Amino acid sequence: MVEEVTPLQEEGKKSIVPDGAQKKWFWMMAGIIACGALIRIAAAVGNGRFWFDEIITWEIAARPWSEMGKYLAMENHPPLHYLIVAAWMRLFGAGEIVVKMSSVLAGALGIWVTGLFGKRLFGARAGLWAAGITALSTYHIFFSAEARMYPWLYLFGTLSLADIPCDGHDSVKFSGRSRNSRYAQLRREEPPVLRHQRVFRIANDHGA
Secondary structure (H helix, E strand, O other), X not given: OOOOOOHHHHHHHHHHOOOHHHHHHHHHHHHHHHHHHHHHHHHHHHHOOOOHHHHHHHHHHOOOHHHHHXXXXXXXXXXXXXXXXXXXXXXXXXXXXXXXHHHHHHHHHHHHHHHHHHHHHHOHHHHHHHHHHHHHOHHHXXXXXXXXXXXXXXXXXXXXXXXXXXXXXOEEEEOOEEEEHHHHHHHHHOOHHHHHHHHHHHHHHOOO
């Protein structure tokens, strides 16, 4: 008896076994991420010493684990970033440039996730464009060079969109391609301001 293979299973096999085009896409994406990371490292080094908000981050993260809770309870930002920085400082050191590298890491991961999300929605070329634009975004570079939570907010905010299925089921036509109806309905009905608030709210729920 011949086992039937559904189109979705066939697509899954194609994504698992890389062909020449997929390898090319992978190396191009790796190059974009590497260039973006180098730009952010240069920006972090060039920024020099901490400013006020970064000092607050450092002061809280440098506290003993047993004392951090009472300071985090008074903070108006979610605690995950402070816990990440605290772990980072204990692993790699508490120097200003070293601490900024945690945000550089988040920025580089944000480029990667944006590229994957663009590829998933609109194809390989769009994924590269999305990653490249993010890598060169002055706002993203600026915030990825600071020891603050913003590049992590971007990363987790983008990751929070990963629950949008793009497998062709329950989909509508959008810009000539098959798009999930939930995504298309969100674009049609939800005002841009509320869309941005929703992304920040989801990221906050994830503890960014």
